[in-house]
Amino acid sequence: MSGNIKFTLVLAFAALLSTSSAFAYNDSSARSDCLGKVVHWGSVYSNPHDVRSDETGYRSYNVSGLVNDRDGREYRFDCRVEDREVVNWNVNSGSSDRDDKKKSRNKALAIGAGIAGAAALIAILASSKSKDGEHDEKRAEYNSGKGTPFEDMRFLKTECKRVLTAHLNNDHGDVQSLELEHPSLNGRTLSGDGSVAFSGGGDRHLAFSCAFDRAGNIYDGSYSYRHAGSR
Incomplete structure (x- = not known):
């Protein structure tokens, strides 16, 4: 009987580790949180593409990519995620600010x-x-x-x-x-x-x-x- 109990506890512990791993915060989570800010329901932006994420620390990422507005114009977006929270996000013109001088202006x-x-x-x-x-x-x-x-x-x-x-x-x-x-x-x-x-x-x-x-x-x-x- 005790052997069965130990085996059950081992399985339960393994399941717990598996569940924790499945819900671990990663680059996919950061992308999802960022897109939730940029292309949320009612947003003028849609069709996110060329999305990339770079890890900057524990559960922290920089996420960037491109979206389109309702007229099909393309814009660049970026988000800063710190400890699983989107602390800043921006959407900028992806085609009209190629050079630094125009970016400043x-x-x-x-x-x-x-x-x-x-x-x-x-x-x-x-x-x-x-x-x-x-x-x-x-x-x-x-x-x-x-x-x-x-x-x-x-x-x-x-x-x-x-x-x-x-x-x-x-x-x-x-x-x-x-x-x-x-x-x-x-x-x-x-x-x-x-x-x-x-x-x-x-x-x-x-x-x-x-x-x-x-x-x-x-x-x-x-x-x-x-x-x-x-x-």
């Missing part, structure tokens, strides 16, 4: 980026403190449990705009102005359309979303540039 026009990853958000928030004392006081109150931020649309819009501006500054150059138009609150997620103008030249329409925790702190979100006329 079009830096502010790169398409798409996600606000994702705790480390990225911490860095952005640390460098984007509000200059509005009243806003900072409200944030402190909501964090202490006094009142709810979800009845204060002005606070949510200002907080979302603050983090988006910092992320745009970091990704594409100094932001001259950012307008969030007709934001809509669904649960704890604020989303809508907007427009951004860069100090170095160039302006774009964009779609955005900011996901808040119960205290009104942003923990995730995204933005993507829209083509002209696709509002």
